[in-house]
Amino acid sequence: MSRNRTLSNPARALLAALLAAGDRWSHGYELASLTGIKSGTLYPLLIRLEAQGYLAAEWQQPVASGRPPRHAYRLTAAGQRRARAEAAPPGQAAVAGWRAGGAAS
């Protein structure tokens, strides 16, 4: 069972950016630019979210030739619930966060 801790501000910002992207895949540098999170903080967050089942990650072939494959990310269904719970007003967030955490357990 995963622990439902209070998220840090960078983690909230990252979840918000990934939620805004919806089903579209995002890349590391793009997320760093959108959220202003330094790469040294971003990747440990991505690793943790993936380990908790909130994030899906896959290697994608490049669109332009000569480029290397890139790692891409988007929220899982549990991740989307968690992100919505984090984005909700404080009163609702507690209940929604508990439900989201329970669902991911």
Place this chain on the structure above:
Amino acid sequence: MSNFVRGVASGMLSAAWRLLPPSLAPWARAMNRELAEIGGDGDALLFAFGCLRAILGLAIAARLRSLCAAARDILFPPTPSTRSLPTMNDILARPRLLGLICGAGAVGMGLAYMLAAGAPSRYLLVNLAALVLGASAWLALGRAAGSRLAGAGPAILALAVPLVLTAWFGVASGGASRWVSVGPLNLQVSLILLPAMLVLYARRPDAIGTAGMIAAAVALAAQPDRAMAGVLLAGLLILALATRGRLAMLATAASFAAFGWTLLTPDALAAVPYVDQILYTAFDVHPLAGAAVVIGAAALMAPALIGVSRGAAERPALLAFGGCWMGVVLAAALGNYPTPLVGYGGSAVLGYLLSVALLPGGARQAGGSRAPGSQPIADRGSEQTTSELRVPHPA
């Protein structure tokens, strides 16, 4: 310039990802691949530095986790039946671990006494250094001692050789030749090796080991060392009574003869401050110093007493260990012989921790204490004990 900066950034990450455990390596590659998508060289370099920080943090965390897991496995080896956090009950059920704690505690008590008594700081450092050395040996011998008991006999015979050599070529004082000189220190070889030999022999009393014990008895008679000959006799006698093995009885007879011989030879060594007679003199320093010395000395027998009372595995080994260290403490109480661990002297510290390292690691049973003479529980990872240690279940 651009290619150079990109090359440096990419090279940094390529070199760093090898530090990560395999499960995290794809993430380092993912960071590296992003560099190609970053427009400015400066931004790429900053991104790379951030990634490098992340990789190093992840690598350190992974290493720390594996170190903690390794240390936990050494100190509290998991058994199929129990994989819980260590408790006082776990510690009491593991004679090796309990012995290490008791040894360290006794050295600590001794340091407190020596500080209070105004002993030279060099004495304290020697005991501390011996504790570190002994604890390292304890760690190193951890698993080997359990899994290589088949070589116990030859090991005992090999350990008897230094005892014999010391009798003829060791440092002589007051008509006794018991020490070897290592730099500024004189080490008492029998105090270092004999307890370990006794524990090994109790765990695997075969013919080669018996030859080793007889050789040790001869060496102690030749040195002569009345205290250690008595210790050998005490350990072997307890073992012989516990196992009723013929080989153990033969070794006991040899040690009895050796002890008798040492009684015929006068022991003219004078008491050395902070080494001999401190079970009494410590009380002159302060009652608390005296209590520290007595408690520290008594703690040396705790692994055997607690292990036997809880029905720990390989009862004969625990009994021989207990008999041996009770003999050393008794000798210190009765004559001018080193007071182990609580007095100045690294030999006893090393000897204690070496013998503790060879004790069974800590199989346990659910049913509480075990009746004397019942079949021992096999130590985890150890080979089968000999028929001499096997006593049929009560009818």
